Amino acid sequence: MSKVEVSFVKYVGKTLELMQDPGLLLVSTSKDGKPNVMTIGWGFIGVIWYKPVFVVAVRPSRYTYKLIEETGDFTVNVPTEDMSDIVEYCGTVSGRDHDKFKEKNLKVVPSKYVKSPIIEQCPINYECKVIYKTDLDSSKVPKEVVSSFYPEGDYHTLYFGEILTVHANKTIT
Numbered sequence: 001m002s003k004v005e006v007s008f009v010k011y012v013g014k015t016l017e018l019m020q021d022p023g024l025l026l027v028s029t030s031k032d033g034k035p036n037v038m039t040i041g042w043g044f045i046g047v048i049w050y051k052p053v054f055v056v057a058v059r060p061s062r063y064t065y066k067l068i069e070e071t072g073d074f075t076v077n078v079p080t081e082d083m084s085d086i087v088e089y090c091g092t093v094s095g096r097d098h099d100k101f102k103e104k105n106l107k108v109v110p111s112k113y114v115k116s117p118i119i120e121q122c123p124i125n126y127e128c129k130v131i132y133k134t135d136l137d138s139s140k141v142p143k144e145v146v147s148s149f150y151p152e153g154d155y156h157t158l159y160f161g162e163i164l165t166v167h168a169n170k171t172i173t
Contacts, residue, residue, distance in 0.1 A: 008052050008166050011124050012045050015078050019043055022084035023091060025077040026056055027108070028067035029116045035108055037100050037119070038064045039091030042156075043076070045163075052163040054128050057156035063095045065157065068130065073114035074161055078124035113164040124168055128161025 018024060023039040030036075044055040054076050058065045068074055079087055086104045093100065101108060108117035111127045118125035136155040138146070 008045065008054075008126065008163050011078070011166060011168065015045060015076075015124060015126075018078050018081070022079065022081070022087040025079055025087065025090060025119055025122060026058075026064060027075045027077060027116050027119060028064045028073075029071055030067050031070045033115070035101065035117050036063055036067055036095030037077075037090050037106065038062060038095065039087050040076075041091075048160065049131075051131065053131070054126050054161045054163055056128075056159050056161065058159060059154045059156050061154050067116075068159055071115045072130045073116050074128050074130070074159065075111060075114065075116045075118045076126040076128065076161075077119040077122035079119075079122050083121065118167060120169070122169075124166065126161075126166050127164045129164055130159050131162045132160040134158050 015024070019041060023041045024043065025037050026040045027035055027037050040056055042057045046053060046055075056074065056076065058068060086106065089104055090100050100106070107120040109120045111118055114127045114129055116127075118127070135157050138150070138153065138155055141150065141155070
C-alpha cells in the first residue's frame with residue numbers, strides 16, 4: 001500500500017471546483033529540464049490499487065504529451081481565483097513556441113519527488129509519478145462526445161499519476 005505524504009483528500013473539493021473554472025495548471029518537463037505548463041479542465045482524483053492518483057487527459061498532439069512521455073511525471077497546480085488570465089493564456093499557446101513561465105511571471109520551484117517543478121504562486125500543488133496510461137478507445141467513446149470533442153480524431157491519453165505528495169503553501173479558502 002502507498003501512503004501519500006500529505007493527505008490529498010483535504011484539497012479535493014477546492015481542486016475540483018477550480019478545475020471547472022478557471023482550470024488547473026499541468027506542469028511537465030523535458031528530459032533536459034525545460035518545463036512547460038498547460039491548462040487542464042478535465043481530470044480525476046481518487047484511489048486505485050490502494051494508491052492516491054490524479055488522472056489527467058492529454059492529447060498526443062500537445063507538447064505536454066511529449067514531455068510526460070520523456071520523464072514519466074507531472075505536477076498539477078491549483079491556481080488562485082485571480083489567476084484566471086494566466087490559466088486562459090496557458091491553455092491557448094503552445095510551449096513549443098512560448099516560454100509561458102517567463103511571459104506570465106510564473107515562478108517554478110523544484111519538486112521534492114519528481115522532475116517536473118511546481119508553480120510557487122499556486123496554493124496547492126500535487127507531485128505525480130505516472131504509474132499507468134491508456135489511450136481512449138475511439139470505438140467506445142459515445143458518438144455525441146466524438147462529435148463535440150474529437151471531430152478531428154485527436155483522442156486523449158489518460159495518465160494515472162500516483163500522488164507522491166501535496167504542497168499547500170497558502171491559505172486555502
